[in-house]
Amino acid sequence: MATNNxxxxxxxxxxxxTRTVMGLICQIQNEKLMVLAHHVAVHKDRAMRDGQIHNIPKVAEVVKEVKVALEKKIGRKLTKVAIAAAGRALRTVKGRGYRNFKDIPLLTKEHIQELEVQALLNCKKEIEEKFPQEPLYCVGYSVLNNKINGYNIDFLEGQKGGEAEIEIIATFxxxxxxxxxxxxLKRVDLSIQSLTLEPIAAIEMAIPQKLRMLNLALVDIGAGTSDIAISKGGVVIGYGMVQKAGDKITELLAEKYLIDFATAESLKITLCNKKKASIIDILGIKREISYEEFLEVIKPGVEEITEEIVAEIIALNGKAPSAVFCVGGGSQIETIRQKLAEKLNLPLERVAIRYRENLENVKINSRKLKGPEIITPLGIAAVADKNSFHNFIKVKVNDEEIAIFNPKRVNVAQCLFTAGIKVEEILKGIRQEDFIYFIMGEKVVIPGSKGYPGQIYLNGKQTSLEHEVTEGDSIQVVMPQNPPKVKMSLQDILKPYNYYVNLNGVKKSLIKKIKVNGKNVQPGYILQNNDKIEIEYINSLKELIDHSLDDLDIYVDNKKITEDIEFFNPQKNILNIPQNITFSKISVDENKGEHTQGFSVIANGESIxxxxxxxxxxxxxxKLNFDITQPKGMLRIKKNGLEAGFADRVKPGDSLEFYWE
Incomplete structure (x- = not known):
């Protein structure tokens, strides 16, 4: 083959x-997936366990071996690769979003988005409760069903408002x-062309889209894990994983026959293919082992593996599926298939192994690639071809790079969830708590104000949560600003509770004392939440004038008064507050025996x-108590707001100011 870079x-x-690394070189020809070359290498040590890389340098060595071998076969350098992440790390949960939109004429995208975010929040809460010590990120979600007023419906947008509900499956x-x-991959000079999940790759090849209307289960039994996917109603409704697979069988053989793990693995493969084998144990004793003996030895392992697989299928599907497709090297142990059928109460023919012969639109040049272990690598290639974009993209959120799966379409909301941004705070904003105080026994509630809403920018332009995101995009989030805290003084709230009278032409408040939480305060006091305010009022003429009424001429609203009057009843309900009060003192001239009248003015706030x-x-x-012993400037006098002098006449009701300037 000619060299081509x-x-x-x-x-x-x-x-x-976990046991091997398989590489395929594929090409699409006439809508068929053609396998041009392949190479399989075995891990020399247990550098991987349960599908997880434990020793990066040793795994990189094996991957390099596969890459170099394939480059020699096809005569060109390989720079990009399609891979799959292990199912052992996959966590999926279902969540619901609900809201009654009875007052909404028609449901819009924004209403549906609100339901999806609510469902995602419920998924996130559940996953954090299940795995509190493990940092997990939402890498995608899909809608399972929609309901309006309890009825299933395909699309909510445009429906008349009512009780709307969305159920999703979220993957972490x-x-x-x-x-x-x-x-x-970095250590072997490979960049990612496509990255998917192993169960997604397996079901892509084993259960094509046209079969997904049926309730089917896919079980990929590898070495360290058994991945599970369930289809129904045209979609994949759930993914699962069991941390038991072929290695469990290998460990039983190693223990039974006193052999190392690699020898036990070789024994397992030989017995499955040739039905008999011989081994030499660590003591140097040679043993001949029949297939029947092999099945008896592995019986407890088969029971354990199938028990957990069936439990996971029932948990994901709610019941036994209509049929099960098995792939992966571990599925070649025939008793596993038999036990799955027995435990799911299915006819044996409904638990089938997927071989290359069962696959559509696939052509493989080599006869060596024939077992069910070929299904997942083929699925990885099929997913890479099906999606022209990467299944895994990198974007920046607030200048931090994140990686996110891209099985279909990635939007801003998914990126924010992956980055740990609290989407619900951006949507709802931050609301200040209500401010409450009590005045004269009455509860007053000032609703908390809403701060400035959060804003999201995609590549410098303001955007929405549902906007599509592509490789290399940058998202900036400005979180909602806290609303200003309620700050008010007593003076701000006293107006409805303050009463005034005109006393000799001067406006005078009837408030005598203010207490907050039992303590005297000034009108400038700043209120605190739940303060209890009590007001004590001037309640009579005598108290207002602060003088005996006997030697005064008093006029209340132009009527002469000879007896004291009250302004409030004991319950502080308004009884009778006059608008104008004038009074003057009656003085007796002892020489003439005549009464002379005087009058009052206000000077520096005092009645003179x-x-x-x-x-x-x-x-x-x-008559004013004004200290002139220590001058502090020039003495200034004002009468009724205008400059005045000592020799100026004063009249009843005048207001005077004396001050240093």
């Missing part, structure tokens, strides 16, 4: 298994799985009574 027309599919994966695969005829500003100053 281009890899555009071939697919290098690599299945890194630890970052260690992808990181270890990346490191192995003047009984002198034609009083001046200086007379007010004389």
């Amino acid at each position: 281009s890899q555009a027309d071939v697919i290098f599919a690599l299945d890194i298994g 994966l630890p970052n260690i799985v992808v990181d270890s695969l990346f490191e192995v 009574f003047l009984d002198k005829e034609k009083p001046l500003v200086v007379d007010v100053f004389d």
